[in-house]
Amino acid sequence: MRGFLVSTLAIAATLLSTSAARPLVKVHPGTANDIVITNKNTVNATTTALSNGTIPANSSTVQITPRSSTSGRLPLSLVNNFAGNINAYVTGLDKNNALVMLQPDGNWYYPQSDPSATTPQPINGNVGIPLGAQGSTTSITLTDYISAARVWFAAGELKFFTVWNPATNGPSLVEPSAVNPSDPSAGVNWGFVELTNTAEGGLYANISYVDFVGLALGMSLLSGDGSIQTALGLQPKAVASICAALASQGQTDGQEWDNLCQADENGDPLRVIAPSDFLSTNAESFAEYYTEYIDEVWTQYATNTLSIDTQAAAGTVACTVQGSLITCAGDNRGYAKPTPSDIFGCNSGPFAIAGTDNDVHRAIVPRLCAAFNRSTLTVSGGDLQPGVGAKSYYTANPTNWYSAIVHQHEVDGKGYAFAYDDVNPSGDINQSGVVADANPTVLTVTIGGPSTS
Known part of the structure; x- marks a missing residue:
């Protein structure tokens, strides 16, 4: 950067x-x-x-x-x-x-x-x-x-x-x-x-x-x-x-x-x-490393709420899958399914931050990408990000x-x-x-x- x-x-x-x-x-x-x-x-x-x-x-x-x-x-x-x-x-x-x-x-x-x-x-x-x-x-x-x-x-x-x-x-x-x-x-x-x-x-x-x-x-x-x-x-x-x-x-x-x-x-x-x-x-x-995991995440949050604590003025916002995107309350745009390169790099695809993005989006990107890297979105308590502590990082595959x-x-x-x-x-x-x-x-x-x- x-x-x-x-x-x-x-x-x-x-x-x-x-x-x-x-x-x-x-x-x-x-x-x-x-x-x-x-x-x-x-x-x-x-x-x-x-x-x-x-x-x-x-x-x-x-x-x-x-x-x-x-x-x-x-x-x-x-x-x-x-x-x-x-x-x-x-x-x-x-x-x-x-x-x-x-x-x-x-x-x-x-x-x-x-x-x-x-x-x-x-x-x-x-x-x-x-x-x-x-x-x-x-x-x-x-x-x-x-x-x-x-x-x-x-x-x-x-x-x-x-x-x-x-x-x-x-x-x-x-x-x-x-x-x-x-x-x-x-x-x-x-x-x-x-x-x-x-x-x-x-x-x-x-x-x-x-x-x-x-x-x-x-x-x-x-x-x-x-x-x-x-x-x-x-x-x-x-x-x-x-x-x-x-x-x-x-x-x-x-x-x-x-x-x-x-x-x-x-x-x-x-x-x-x-x-x-x-x-x-x-x-x-x-x-294809993350394909099944990403599909599992999309399925889970099509009928359940993913809460993301922005740890900022916006507080905790509710996110759900709507169509092909994860959308979050107050966010100016949604998140498409990421590729492995998007996940590992956190700066491309759905995790690229544009100059026009609002503060909610800028807070959600790092928290959502961290959750994918650590595979915490489907573990117990993973419906709040960041919510689970370091003991739960990298415990799910992939x-x-x-x-x-x-x-x-x-x-x-x-x-x-x-x-x-x-x-x-x-x-x-x-x-x-x-x-x-x-x-x-x-x-x-x-x-x-x-x-x-």
């Missing part, structure tokens, strides 16, 4: 035939010519900054300085529990919406782009921050407010690029893509935490597995009032365990769960991509086994595994792995699994 489709470049993917217990897609890192640019791996500035942090003379935007006031300072404590060298990278938009990356000296680096270039241009600035050895803690500081940000961690070097964006007359940052097995960074084990820290909203950070599972990360936030929020993330070596569980599930139901796993050059599990991203290049997969298995391998069950994983009954456990505070003191990120002491 942080960018839009800038362009599409050619991709070549090689599928290797292996046993069901091993990943089928073996990565083969390529060059800039192999990059596929989508809305998921681009960040788009609305301000163009020069490399020294100033705005071009023909711009009406106020001047940017590399270091601003201390009001937006956010200390990061990076704990390396990984048995190997780790590099950190920080990307995002500064408070003037210019693209920035953090340099080891604490100053912002402003990526540039050549409008005449025909391929993505590599960022060659000093933007990698090496962490100390296993067991050490590295402290860095974000010197000012930042949004649409990611803090990346890699067992190796990640490659970032820029392309010219004519819509904004400035550069767009092209980030490493976990989905593309030919991405220049495809052979690197990496992951990230997402965060936004603004004067208006404070800090909001999360661990996201919406697109893929990679390097094990966890985090904790020391708030201004002294309280601590945690999202402990994945267990050490979780990728191999998740791949084994997905392979077992595929043998049970005949679906391509094992194909979500990518292998490194040695054939060892490297990362797991989400089914929504897998379907973007394998459109025929999971084609379900989103990627999300279910990822949560099973999280230390505390927290971390986004699909887009609306933050939908939960009021007062119940929030599985999304979000930490937030208006007055943050320090954000700690642990790499390689939780500390044992």
Whole structure:
């Protein structure tokens, strides 16, 4: 959601035939010519900054300085529990919406782009921050407010690029893509935490597995009032365990769960991509997976009421199947039967939100899509959404086994595994792995699994 489709470049993917217990897609890192640019791996500035942090003379935007006031300072404590060298990278938009990356000296680096270039241009600035050895803690500081940000961690070097964006007359940052097995960074084990820290909203950070599972990360936030929020993330070596569980599930139901796993050059599990991203290049997969379940839902709510708690001003609204659509009181439009891609992605078909949709519709979409991913619409108590708690998620078949298995391998069950994983009954456990505070003191990120002491 942080960018839009800038362009599409050619991709070549090689599928290797292996046993069901091993990943089928073996990565083969390529060059800039192999990059596929989508809305998921681009960040788009609305301000163009020069490399020294100033705005071009023909711009009406106020001047940017590399270091601003201390009001937006956010200390990061990076704990390396990984048995190997780790590099950190920080990307995002500064408070003037210019693209920035953090340099080891604490100053912002402003990526540039050549409008005449025909391929993505590599960022060659000093933007990698090496962490100390296993067991050490590295402290860095974000010197000012930042949004649409990611803090990346890699067992190796990640490659970032820029392309010219004519819509904004400035550069767009092209980030490493976990989905593309030919991405220049495809052979690197990496992951990230997402965060936004603004004067208006404070800090909001999360661990996201919406697109893929990679390097094990966890985090904790020391708030201004002294309280601590945690999202402990994945267990050490979780990728191999998740791949084994997905392979077992595929043998049970005949679906391509094992194909979500990518292998490194040695054939060892490297990362797991989400089914929504897998379907973007394998459109025929999971084609009939939800068909019977969807028909069962439509039959049940043709004669029964589905109540959806909007957890907002509209309160709880009544929904029923009328003709081919689920229709809800106060909603400006109804919901057709979704496809597997609609369910896994939560942003297409009946779950796409239009600019003209009213507040009721905007509240129902995430709650209805979460119910389909967790298969809670037909369980006992499922006629209220969100109503049943986490203990009832993924207990019916078919379900989103990627999300279910990822949560099973999280230390505390927290971390986004699909887009609306933050939908939960009021007062119940929030599985999304979000930490937030208006007055943050320090954000700690642990790499390689939780500390044992």
